[in-house]
């Protein structure tokens with residue numbers, strides 16, 4: 001793909017986001033903060049990353065939680081998956097929530113989430129009176145049972 005332009009504002013001397021292993025889908029992003037940020041249970045904080053990007057048209061970035069932080073401390077992204085639009089020129093920020101039982105302090109330079117670069121297609125609609133039939137029909141929300 002065409003290269004993404006990236007601007008880094010380095011408060012905490014963190015390196016360029018990078019893939020931690022050869023087969024990693026996501027590049028870890030760092031908390032760009034001078035001091036620790038405490039997140040009390042059920043609190044939400046917006047953590048800066050110091051990263052600004054310009055994506056080629058047709059690409060998006062998804063930012064997702066790190067499983068280790070979620071499992072060990074209940075630190076996850078309150079918006080599930082964050083969408084970074086190709087025309088967004090602001091700083092990538094990470095809305096974290098603490099779903100754990102204890103306060104957690106995000107340290108300067110800590111890896112807080114991961115970004116995945118993805119292609120997307122433009123959806124188009126055609127308005128119709130009736131949709132085509134399928135075996136599933138309107139069944140959903142567990143209608144096929146548990147086992």
Ligand SMILES: O=c1ccn([C@H]2C[C@H](O)[C@@H](COP(=O)(O)OP(=O)(O)OP(=O)(O)O)O2)c(=O)[nH]1
Pocket residue numbers: 063079081082083084085086088091092093094095
């Ligand atoms: O976790 C996130 C999610 C979004 N963004 C930035 C990039 C994105 O392009 C922009 C808008 O995000 P979104 O469309 O999800 O939010 P919105 O509430 O619909 O805001 P807007 O009205 O600005 O689109 O905010 C982040 O930095 N982190």
Ligand SMILES: [Mg+2]
Pocket residue numbers: none
């Ligand atoms: Mg939006």
